[in-house]
Amino acid sequence: MRPARHFTAAAIVVDDDRRVLLVHHNKIGMWIYPGGHLAEQEDPAEAAVREVREETGIDVRVVDRKPFAHPAARTIPSPFAILEIDMKTAALEVHHHVEMIYVCRPGAGSLRPQLNEVSACRWFSAAEVEHLDTPPELPALIAAAIDWLGARHQE
Structure with missing residues (x-):
């Protein structure tokens, strides 16, 4: 039986x-x-911003991909990627996530991990991420996000 999906x-x-x-x-x-x-x-963009603040103490802003806009509807920023992944906990429980991932830029705040959920928070270069214990897709996803953001600023 397939695990339930969580957005x-x-x-x-x-x-x-x-x-x-x-x-x-x-x-x-x-x-x-x-x-x-x-x-x-x-909405997903609001959730991403809230989660960063709660887990790290840093305020962020979403880098908007300029989605379709119309005065008759509220538009939510488009995510950089949407991944469907199985998250395994240390206790081997599987959580099936449909994860909307936003690229964000940091604002105010100072790093302070929320210790009940995360034990540490830290800035890493893309090269350092390659050597960390991460989900398998994370280093490539981060490299793609950094490249996308760099190309966006050159436009």
Whole structure:
């Protein structure tokens, strides 16, 4: 039987030095980008911003991909990627996530991990991410996000 799907939002936060903000997640036991389940009445972009603030103490802004806009409807920023992944916890529980991932830029705040969910938070270069214990897709996804953000600023 296939596990239930949970819709989640996450953020790849990239600073001016092309470093990415990662958290060491207690249940998963790996370094991942901040993220989590959507709260009631919350859109995915709002959830990504909230999760970064809650898990790391850093305020962020979503880098908007300029989606379709019309005055008759509210538009939610488009995610950089939507992944369907099985998240395994240290206790080998499987959580099936449909994860909407946003690229974000940091704002105010200072790093302070929320210790009940994450044990640490830290800035890493893309090269450093390659050597961390992460989900298998994470280093390539981060490299693609950094490249996309760099190309976007050259336009």
